[in-house]
Amino acid sequence: MSRTRAALLGCGRYPYAVSREDSSHHMRSAKDFFAPLAVGAPTPVTEVPARPSRMIHFFDPSNPKMAAKVPDMVGVSDVLLGNLEDAVVADKKEAAREGLVTIAKETDFGEHTQLWTRINSLDSPWVLDDLTRLVTEVGDTLDVIMVPKVQGPEDIHYIDRILAQLEAKGGVQRPILVHAILETARGMANVEEIAGASPRMQGISLGPADLAADRRMKTTRVGGGHPGYLVRQDPAKGADGAPDYQGERPVFQQDLWHYTIARMVDACAMHGIFPFYGPFGDIKDTVACEDQFRNAFLLGCVGAWSLHPVQIEIAKKVFSPSAEDVAHARRVKEAMPDGRGAVMIDGKMEDDASWKQCMVVLELAERLSANDPELAKMYEEA
Ligand SMILES: CC(=O)SCCNC(=O)CCNC(=O)[C@H](O)C(C)(C)COP(=O)(O)OP(=O)(O)OC[C@H]1O[C@@H](n2cnc3c(N)ncnc32)[C@H](O)[C@@H]1OP(=O)(O)O
Numbered sequence: 001m002s003r004t005r006a007a008l009l010g011c012g013r014y015p016y017a018v019s020r021e022d023s024s025h026h027m028r029s030a031k032d033f034f035a036p037l038a039v040g041a042p043t044p045v046t047e048v049p050a051r052p053s054r055m056i057h058f059f060d061p062s063n064p065k066m067a068a069k070v071p072d073m074v075g076v077s078d079v080l081l082g083n084l085e086d087a088v089v090a091d092k093k094e095a096a097r098e099g100l101v102t103i104a105k106e107t108d109f110g111e112h113t114q115l116w117t118r119i120n121s122l123d124s125p126w127v128l129d130d131l132t133r134l135v136t137e138v139g140d141t142l143d144v145i146m147v148p149k150v151q152g153p154e155d156i157h158y159i160d161r162i163l164a165q166l167e168a169k170g171g172v173q174r175p176i177l178v179h180a181i182l183e184t185a186r187g188m189a190n191v192e193e194i195a196g197a198s199p200r201m202q203g204i205s206l207g208p209a210d211l212a213a214d215r216r217m218k219t220t221r222v223g224g225g226h227p228g229y230l231v232r233q234d235p236a237k238g239a240d241g242a243p244d245y246q247g248e249r250p251v252f253q254q255d256l257w258h259y260t261i262a263r264m265v266d267a268c269a270m271h272g273i274f275p276f277y278g279p280f281g282d283i284k285d286t287v288a289c290e291d292q293f294r295n296a297f298l299l300g301c302v303g304a305w306s307l308h309p310v311q312i313e314i315a316k317k318v319f320s321p322s323a324e325d326v327a328h329a330r331r332v333k334e335a336m337p338d339g340r341g342a343v344m345i346d347g348k349m350e351d352d353a354s355w356k357q358c359m360v361v362l363e364l365a366e367r368l369s370a371n372d373p374e375l376a377k378m379y380e381e382a
């Protein structure tokens with residue numbers, strides 16, 4: 001039950017709702033924002049490192065077959081995420097946590113692959129042990145902790161403080177970053193404040209499955225579109241000039257997630273953190289998965305989740321700029337080296353603003369190809 005619903009009913013684990021106004025009382029002053037929250041904790045970052053994160057590949061550390069595949073996925077996936085939350089059943093929670101500790105200790109993740117985890121939700125009986133065990137045992141190996149079902153900035157403040165305490169206890173040298181999943185209506189309403197709640201905030205993912213349930217959408221899927229969510233072309237005129245309601249009328253399926261992703265992207269961009277599309281559950285529908293990922297990429301997302309090895313390649317393809325776009329961006333840069341003025345290229349006007357878009361594409365291409373010789377070659381030949 002969401003905090004708001006619990007508050008309305010006057011029952012449940014949450015005896016009161018924390019309003020936006022209440023949450024502002026917890027804000028630190030600008031001067032304190034980048035100070036550690038516990039004595040001995042590492043200093044927070046002032047800028048989120050822009051590491052390639054085109055796919056966040058989920059594995060269940062309690063599943064021996066999946067766990068065994070992790071070492072071979074280093075260098076293949078930008079991010080490997082040991083999932084402890086949904087999809088791991090209650091009696092496997094401890095095995096998953098311990099499995100992840102072992103994997104973190106025994107695997108060399110190299111320079112290019114990050115290790116993340118998704119902890120259990122803040123109202124679960126497992127989360128405190130997830131944090132305590134992981135941060136004190138393998139805190140220096142963990143790059144990012146993904147927090148599910150974030151409702152508001154107060155959830156991030158809670159995690160922020162406890163991470164600082166545990167980092168200090170475990171002697172962790174660099175701050176562990178935090179990634180929120182946007183999967184409740186209340187979290188959605190608070191997305192801007194969540195994005196700016198802590199210097200640890202690395203990014204936000206759309207969680208379409210839980211969000212759909214929490215919003216009481218009438219879908220039964222994990223992400224992606226729905227054939228019922230459509231617009232229909234107006235009827236053509238019949239012989240008598242009146243609309244022919246019986247005639248053929250093409251329909252166009254719409255993107256259920258457009259508003260949510262666009263708002264999440266703005267919140268993230270505003271706070272200098274990274275937006276991600278989340279899961280696409282129809283593993284066999286690689287075509288629609290690619291479409292959904294590309295919509296997110298075009299709107300500003302830097303990556304998506306991969307639930308099955310087949311989705312890693314899709315994300316790599318989609319979230320790396322195309323050779324064509326890189327070639328075009330280079331032409332614009334050559335024509336306007338300092339990004340000022342207006343020129344015509346292939347019949348189209350380019351100016352300061354399209355130059356800036358081209359810089360986004362070129363910077364991303366450069367960053368990605370620094371880790372990926374194949375991509376570097378593709379861009380070189382573009
Ligand atoms: C809404 C949300 O919260 S989404 C996030 C939570 N959900 C998840 O994390 C799900 C993660 N993925 C999975 O559990 C699985 O991929 C499933 C259940 C979707 C499909 O699993 P399977 O039916 O076993 O898939 P499939 O038979 O195609 O697997 C082929 C091989 O890839 C392996 N594999 C499947 N998924 C993964 C994965 N995520 N990571 C590593 N290996 C995997 C399988 O173990 C199998 O190995 P094998 O060839 O040695 O037998």
Ligand SMILES: O=CC(=O)O
Binds near residue numbers: 086181208279
């Ligand atoms: O956790 C992800 C979701 O879609 O729910």
Ligand SMILES: [Mg+2]
Binds near residue numbers: 086148183207209210
């Ligand atoms: Mg979820």
